[in-house]
Amino acid sequence: MNSFSIFEGYPISPNTWDEMYAEGNVRSPYQGIYEFLQAIPLEELNRKEELAKRLFMSQGITFTVYSSGEGIEKIFPFDIIPRIVTAAEWNSIETGIKQRLKALNLFLRDIYHDQFIIKDGVVPADLIYSCPHYIREMQGVNVPYDIYVHIAGIDLIRDNDGTFYILEDNLRTPSGVSYMIENREITKRIFPDLIPQNNVRPVTQYPNILHKNLAALSPRKISNPTVVLLTPGMYNSAYFEHTTLARLMGVELVEGRDLLVDNHCVFMKTTNGLQQVDVIYRRVDDDYLDPLVFNPASELGVSGILSAYRKGNVAIVNAIGNGVADDKAIYVYVPEMIRYYLNEEPLLKNVPTFQLKNKDESKHVLSNIHKMVVKKTNGSGGYGMLMGHAATDEEIADYTKEILKDPRQFIAQPVISLSSAPCYINGKMQPRRLDLRPFALCGPSGIEIVPGGLTRVALKKGSLVVNSSQGGGSKDTWVLSV
Amino acid sequence: MLSRVADSLFWMSRYIERVDGILRMLKINYASSQDNTSEFGWKPVLNTFSFLEAPKVDKIEMDSWSVLQFMVVDKDNPNSVVNMVTRSRENARSVQDHITKEVWQCLNEFYHLVRDERLSWSLKNEDPITTLDALIRQAMLYYGTTEVTMSRGEGMCFMSIGRYLERAIQATDILKVKFKDISTDAEKMNDPSYWKYFLMSISGYELYLKNYRSGFEAKNILDQVIFNISFPRSVHYSVYQAQRYFDRLKNERNRDSFDKVNFMIGKLRSNIKFSNVESIIQEGIPSYLDKIHFELFSVGNALNQHYFAYS
Numbered sequence: 001m002n003s004f005s006i007f008e009g010y011p012i013s014p015n016t017w018d019e020m021y022a023e024g025n026v027r028s029p030y031q032g033i034y035e036f037l038q039a040i041p042l043e044e045l046n047r048k049e050e051l052a053k054r055l056f057m058s059q060g061i062t063f064t065v066y067s068s069g070e071g072i073e074k075i076f077p078f079d080i081i082p083r084i085v086t087a088a089e090w091n092s093i094e095t096g097i098k099q100r101l102k103a104l105n106l107f108l109r110d111i112y113h114d115q116f117i118i119k120d121g122v123v124p125a126d127l128i129y130s131c132p133h134y135i136r137e138m139q140g141v142n143v144p145y146d147i148y149v150h151i152a153g154i155d156l157i158r159d160n161d162g163t164f165y166i167l168e169d170n171l172r173t174p175s176g177v178s179y180m181i182e183n184r185e186i187t188k189r190i191f192p193d194l195i196p197q198n199n200v201r202p203v204t205q206y207p208n209i210l211h212k213n214l215a216a217l218s219p220r221k222i223s224n225p226t227v228v229l230l231t232p233g234m235y236n237s238a239y240f241e242h243t244t245l246a247r248l249m250g251v252e253l254v255e256g257r258d259l260l261v262d263n264h265c266v267f268m269k270t271t272n273g274l275q276q277v278d279v280i281y282r283r284v285d286d287d288y289l290d291p292l293v294f295n296p297a298s299e300l301g302v303s304g305i306l307s308a309y310r311k312g313n314v315a316i317v318n319a320i321g322n323g324v325a326d327d328k329a330i331y332v333y334v335p336e337m338i339r340y341y342l343n344e345e346p347l348l349k350n351v352p353t354f355q356l357k358n359k360d361e362s363k364h365v366l367s368n369i370h371k372m373v374v375k376k377t378n379g380s381g382g383y384g385m386l387m388g389h390a391a392t393d394e395e396i397a398d399y400t401k402e403i404l405k406d407p408r409q410f411i412a413q414p415v416i417s418l419s420s421a422p423c424y425i426n427g428k429m430q431p432r433r434l435d436l437r438p439f440a441l442c443g444p445s446g447i448e449i450v451p452g453g454l455t456r457v458a459l460k461k462g463s464l465v466v467n468s469s470q471g472g473g474s475k476d477t478w479v480l481s482v
Numbered sequence: 483m484l485s486r487v488a489d490s491l492f493w494m495s496r497y498i499e500r501v502d503g504i505l506r507m508l509k510i511n512y513a514s515s516q517d518n519t520s521e522f523g524w525k526p527v528l529n530t531f532s533f534l535e536a537p538k539v540d541k542i543e544m545d546s547w548s549v550l551q552f553m554v555v556d557k558d559n560p561n562s563v564v565n566m567v568t569r570s571r572e573n574a575r576s577v578q579d580h581i582t583k584e585v586w587q588c589l590n591e592f593y594h595l596v597r598d599e600r601l602s603w604s605l606k607n608e609d610p611i612t613t614l615d616a617l618i619r620q621a622m623l624y625y626g627t628t629e630v631t632m633s634r635g636e637g638m639c640f641m642s643i644g645r646y647l648e649r650a651i652q653a654t655d656i657l658k659v660k661f662k663d664i665s666t667d668a669e670k671m672n673d674p675s676y677w678k679y680f681l682m683s684i685s686g687y688e689l690y691l692k693n694y695r696s697g698f699e700a701k702n703i704l705d706q707v708i709f710n711i712s713f714p715r716s717v718h719y720s721v722y723q724a725q726r727y728f729d730r731l732k733n734e735r736n737r738d739s740f741d742k743v744n745f746m747i748g749k750l751r752s753n754i755k756f757s758n759v760e761s762i763i764q765e766g767i768p769s770y771l772d773k774i775h776f777e778l779f780s781v782g783n784a785l786n787q788h789y790f791a792y793s
Contacts, residue, residue: 059583060575060590070557073594234576243578253579258484271488271636271789272735 005038006045007429010422017162018431019083019421029084029480032198036191037081042427048190049080049424055189061182063237077473078183079423080190083434083455084198090451090479093164096348097154097440098447099338104169104325105442106341108148111324112138122340123333130408131330132378133172133323135286137293141310144217145444148319151210152440153177153454156348158419165351165416167435169334171326172318173283176454176474177439178241181206181248183476184452200478203452206439207248210281213443214249217315218278225278227251228268230259232284232300242283256284261304266314279315280305286320328377328411329355351416356407365412366403369396372412374403387464389415418464421475423457433458435466436477451479483636487580489790490573491637492644494581494589495628497570499648501563502621504531507656508553509614510683515546517675524549526659532561550610554617555602563617564596582631585624592620640789642727647782650720653707654775656684661767664700674698681706684715701759704767708774709758717774718754724781725751731789739788746784750777 012018020030037045056062056075064071085093110117111128118125128134153174155167184203188195211227218225231242233255246253258268259277267274282289288298290306308314324330332353335346354361356374365372374386386399403410420431438453455475456466466472507527515522525543528534531553542548554563571593578586595601596617604613632638660680663670670676677698681687686706693710694702708717725747732740753774762770 057594058591059587060578234572239575243575246579247583251579252484252487253577254484255486258486269485271483271485271640271731272733 006042006424006427007034007038007422010429010431012431013417013420015160016417016431016433017158017160017419019419019434029086033082033084033194036194037429045080045424046427052078052080052186052190055186056182059182061178061240063240064235066235076179076468077459078186079425079432079457079459079473079475080187081422081424081429082187082476082478083421083436083457084478084480085436087480087482089164092347093156093436093438094449094451096164096166096346097152097438097449099342099344099347100154100166100169100334101149101152101440101442101447103334103338103341104152104171105147105149107337108319108322108325109146110341112148112321113140117337117340120340122336123330127329127333127408128324131324131327133286133321133327135321135324137306137310138319138321142312143319144219144312144315147217147442147444148322149325150213150217150317150319150442152442153437154440156436156438157351157416160417162419164348164436166334166348167351168328169326169331170437171322173285174437174439175238175241175283176437176456177206178244179474180439180450180452180454180477181244183474187476195478198478199481201451201481203450206441206450207245209441209443209448209450210245211249211251213441214251214279214281214315214317216444217317219312219315220276220278222278226268226275227279227281228254228259228277230254230256230280230282230284232256232288236283238283245281251281256298256300256302259302259305261302261308264304264308264311264313266302266305266308277314279317281317286323289316289320323378328353328375329357329408332411351413354412356403356410356412361412362403362407366400369400369412371414373415374399374410374412377409377411383469385465387415415464418458418466421457423459423475425459430461432461433464433466434475452477483580483640485790487577488636488640489786490577491580491640492785492790494570494573494577495641495644496648497566497573498589498621498624499645500561500652501566501570502618502625503649503652504553504561504563504566505614505618505621506685507531507683508550509611509618510679512546512550512610512614513682514675514679522546526663527553530655530659532559534559546610547606550605551602554605554614555596567592567596577637580637582627584627584631588620588624588627592624595620636731639727639730643724643785646720646724646727647778649715650717650724651775651778653684653715653717653720654771654778656680657704657707658768658771658775661700661771671700677703686713686715689713701763704762705759708754708762721747721751721754721778743781743784743788746777746781750774750781753777 012021020026026034053075056078062073062075065074107117117123118128149171151174153170153176155170156164157167158164180203214227215225229242229246229251231239231253243253254268260267260269266277268277284300287295289301290303291298291301292303293306309316309320331350332355335350338344338346354365356362356365369388372388376384418433418435420433422429423432434455434457436453436455438449440447440449455477456472457475458464458466459473460471463471511524511527523543525539528539528543528549542552552559556562557564559565571589574581574586574589601613628641678687681690690706706713706716710716711718711722713719728743728747
């Protein structure tokens with residue numbers, strides 16, 4: 001073997017599950033890639049890293065940052081070393097997510113209809129009505145096949161014993177799936193043969209499944225319904241994803257200004273006049289969807305679209321009002337929901353979570369704040385969080401003031417260390433923390449999860465925050481078939 | 483097809499056509515400037531392809547290097563190559579689901595190429611022809627890629643209409659400037675290198691030599707650039723192609739819009755078809771060119787009104 005190993009001195013943090021190493025030995029699923037990396041000269045690895053960057057750039061897998069009137073193309077940082085999920089791990093993730101999603105869909109149907117779960121005292125009513133994402137206009141509206149969550153991006157993390165925990169349910173407009181697909185394409189280019197040799201399951205079928213599910217929702221029972229993807233436009237940071245999905249599904253990418261509502265039906269403006277739209281996969285948030293009902297200043301949405309939806313003349317994916325189910329204060333009740341609706345024990349655990357609106361829990365959190373992560377219940381993207389172990393006293397004091405103003409808006413979780421995996425940084429393998437976001441698709445024929453997902457990695461040394469807005473990157477995620 | 487998408491495809495294509503025209507013009511004019519005993523002026527190029535005010539034109543027209551910087555990489559010049567490629571690519575970006583991945587990648591690479599700081603450096607410090615050739619090659623790559631990969635649907639029609647409309651407008655623009663030029667400087671009329679470089683800049687030199695044996699004459703030049711249907715940069719050829727692609731848009735659902743635009747293109751085509759060099763000399767070259775120019779713009783406006791309006 002090589003006299004020099006790029007894994008030399010790979011420092012494993014104490015009390016952390018490393019995806020590749022167990023007590024100094026390489027775990028068996030990583031053996032193949034480990035040997036490959038041992039044999040490859042450093043210059044070649046650098047060239048591969050360079051090639052990956054160039055591919056992202058020339059294919060326009062970028063987002064544009066606008067400063068002083070000029071756009072600058074940025075790529076979402078990509079680490080070339082894949083993250084591996086074994087067949088057994090995937091099996092437990094898959095069954096666990098399916099169970100959870102089933103319960104969450106039943107919960108949304110229940111909340112927007114009879115509210116048995118409130119009447120039976122499982123979930124407190126005030127928690128629902130105080131949630132900013134609870135949409136009153138959805139009360140009593142029937143959605144096709146009672147499916148509210150068609151696409152879910154559920155975030156999983158691993159504690160120091162390797163157990164998977166659910167960190168967040170993203171049930172509104174989860175993004176990142178294009179990186180699941182494109183990262184794999186890049187890996188094929190930079191590591192020829194490695195994917196078949198390692199029995200990695202493919203992810204390319206995602207757009208086909210999504211399109212099949214979307215077309216099945218058409219209110220008009222016609223052979224070729226018009227499905228569109230509604231984007232906020234090219235200035236949105238996820239615009240690349242919107243165009244990719246539209247292209248891979250072969251559907252029209254539309255903006256709010258391309259649509260209009262007439263007599264409670266949605267139409268798009270084409271060169272041949274108006275064409276009726278049957279299904280809208282929207283990547284616009286609830287708040288901006290219909291200026292007549294929600295934010296009146298929004299130019300991203302379509303006036304009257306909610307009325308067309310309520311009449312059942314158009315299907316909207318994901319359903320409006322899903323935010324009430326992925327609110328971080330509701331998250332605490334998901335295990336209870338699973339027991340209540342399915343009469344099953346939850347397969348995937350929640351991270352222990354304290355609600356600051358409860359006096360004794362709040363007291364516990366505030367006196368142990370150095371060991372806590374405090375989050376806003378309706379926040380996302382890693383904004384507005386307090387990482388207790390890393391915050392200064394001043395930051396903690398300021399944040400505490402915020403909490404006491406409106407405790408409903410906050411939850412706290414003990415700091416979970418997150419598993420680490422080797423990343424190729426500055427010519428060396430270095431451990432970095434990561435999470436996993438598989439994408440689950442729920443259609444009339446059931447729930448399907450493409451074997452893979454977005455692995456987000458905190459590229460800053462020692463950081464536990466994987467969000468792209470906070471210096472995170474991504475890896476290709478390999479789910480093995482054996 | 484969405485009106486917005488048709489609009490974007492039309493402009494995506496128009497901008498590249500204009501970029502291609504400008505790059506060829508710059509290349510040949512630069513070559514001509516190296517081959518001239520008398521002073522070479524860039525005024526016709528600047529007047530055709532930019533909106534620079536007269537005093538500023540006078541300031542830089544004798545300085546090839548400043549003109550190249552201004553026309554290629556100056557971000558404050560709305561008609562610079564970098565700005566037009568950027569706009570073409572922005573249009574492409576918003577219709578990625580209607581163009582092939584290859585076309586998108588080609589424009590995206592063009593965009594990264596023109597924004598690279600090395601471009602401005604090599605334009606200043608190296609042989610400009612090499613640099614301009616690299617850019618022209620990228621435009622050629624775009625033409626080839628669309629030709630080979632794009633499906634022959636509505637989208638391709640709007641792209642082609644944009645391309646040929648732009649080409650016809652450029653041809654009339656250049657003729658207008660050239661004939662204004664000789665009206666003030668009669669010597670140019672008989673200067674063979676003046677016409678040679680002009681024909682080279684629109685890739686029409688070889689064809690001219692084959693067709694007209696009697697040397698350079700204004701009426702032969704007019705004949706080739708306006709009427710010759712086998713010259714791909716002639717006004718007639720461009721209008722004919724635009725009409726051909728427009729015809730394919732006809733269907734039962736859009737008859738009203740189709741008829742209105744069709745009338746205007748048909749009228750323009752007849753106008754060219756039933757004129758000849760003699761008749762336009764009689765009518766007056768500038769007024770004929772102005773008329774064609776006006777009608778080309780009217781077609782663009784009509785498309786805008788009947789096919790692209792979405793707000």
